[in-house]
Amino acid sequence: MRAVRFVQVGKPLEKADIPIPEIGSSDVLIRVAAAGICHSDAHYRDGISKIDRLPLTLGHEIAGTVERVGKDVRNVYRGDRACVHYLVSCGSCEFCARGLEQFCRSVEMIGKHRDGGYAEFIKIPSVNAFSLPDEIPFEVGAIMMCSSATAMHALNKARFKAGESIAIFGFGGLGFSALQLARASDCGEVYVVEINPAKLALATSMGALAVDARSADPVEQIKEETAGIGVDVALELIGSAKTMRQAVLCLAPLGRATLVGLTAESMSIRPYTELINKEAEIIGVSDHLATEFSALVKFARSGKLRFPQGTLRVVDLDAAQINSALDALQNSIDHVRTVIIPSSDK
Numbered sequence: 001m002r003a004v005r006f007v008q009v010g011k012p013l014e015k016a017d018i019p020i021p022e023i024g025s026s027d028v029l030i031r032v033a034a035a036g037i038c039h040s041d042a043h044y045r046d047g048i049s050k051i052d053r054l055p056l057t058l059g060h061e062i063a064g065t066v067e068r069v070g071k072d073v074r075n076v077y078r079g080d081r082a083c084v085h086y087l088v089s090c091g092s093c094e095f096c097a098r099g100l101e102q103f104c105r106s107v108e109m110i111g112k113h114r115d116g117g118y119a120e121f122i123k124i125p126s127v128n129a130f131s132l133p134d135e136i137p138f139e140v141g142a143i144m145m146c147s148s149a150t151a152m153h154a155l156n157k158a159r160f161k162a163g164e165s166i167a168i169f170g171f172g173g174l175g176f177s178a179l180q181l182a183r184a185s186d187c188g189e190v191y192v193v194e195i196n197p198a199k200l201a202l203a204t205s206m207g208a209l210a211v212d213a214r215s216a217d218p219v220e221q222i223k224e225e226t227a228g229i230g231v232d233v234a235l236e237l238i239g240s241a242k243t244m245r246q247a248v249l250c251l252a253p254l255g256r257a258t259l260v261g262l263t264a265e266s267m268s269i270r271p272y273t274e275l276i277n278k279e280a281e282i283i284g285v286s287d288h289l290a291t292e293f294s295a296l297v298k299f300a301r302s303g304k305l306r307f308p309q310g311t312l313r314v315v316d317l318d319a320a321q322i323n324s325a326l327d328a329l330q331n332s333i334d335h336v337r338t339v340i341i342p343s344s345d346k
């Protein structure tokens with residue numbers, strides 16, 4: 001089968017011809033119909049996040065059709081449309097037993113620790129295959145399994161509820177989904193903090209109040225808009241100590257700052273005035289859970305997870321096209337999500 005693989009750190013991904021994987025009794029083979037290109041894939045290629053096992057097929061945002069099932073598989077059938085949960089867990093450790101598979105003792109991520117979806121086929125454990133209703137296009141099904149799922153998990157961790165206001169720091173794939181999810185839950189005002197004019201314009205067109213961090217301190221701007229009170233939830237999706245601190249500072253009393261972006265920097269907080277006095281909370285968020293998918297599928301099925309004109313680009317399973325999409329993510333110039341749809345004629 002055709003695949004585009006990560007062979008060497010810091011080098012472009014390469015085209016490869018590899019065998020279709022053999023499946024075990026509890027595995028399924030998926031014919032990939034759509035695979036999202038994610039910012040983390042750019043980090044893997046460039047060595048910012050480490051991958052130990054090379055060569056490896058990247059791609060953890062996957063939807064397709066079930067091509068083959070192992071003899072013990074009961075949850076999906078040949079020909080089913082399916083999307084893929086990218087965390088492969090043991091199912092029996094103390095964390096798996098509590099439905100917290102992101103902390104599984106032997107967790108592996110598809111497209112990082114094992115071959116992913118930049119290929120014509122992928123082998124996964126059947127428990128990682130979730131049925132994808134006909135109303136949800138494959139490309140939406142693929143993307144929702146990463147950024148939308150993580151955005152939903154972040155809102156769940158923040159205990160975000162109807163009527164509450166929210167500030168979203170960073171309007172990439174996660175922010176895009178977070179805005180649609182928040183608005184679908186009858187929220188109060190949504191502020192999107194960005195420095196990229198195209199992203200600010202897109203956020204405004206999707207119903208958010210744009211906060212241009214280039215023009216003035218975003219915390220001051222949010223405070224001004226909220227009569228000095230602040231927001232109930234702040235979602236940090238950028239991964240910088242500066243914006244994490246801003247997320248905490250723009251909180252109202254009882255506000256929750258939910259940190260999703262990754263950074264190794266340290267951040268400083270004045271506990272009394274900035275946290276304790278407001279009974280504010282800082283919450284870490286990592287990945288998402290299989291138990292959240294039914295709500296996510298319901299949301300996507302309602303048509304509220306949408307990619308407005310010009311926000312989704314399709315490329316072929318082609319190394320040059322994939323590498324240039326990764327370049328665009330690396331340089332943060334893009335407000336467009338890219339999805340690989342393998343052509344069938346090669």
Ligand SMILES: [Zn+2]
Pocket residue numbers: 038039040060061146147
């Ligand atoms: Zn992703």
Ligand SMILES: [Zn+2]
Pocket residue numbers: 089090091092093094095096097101103104105106107
């Ligand atoms: Zn486990």
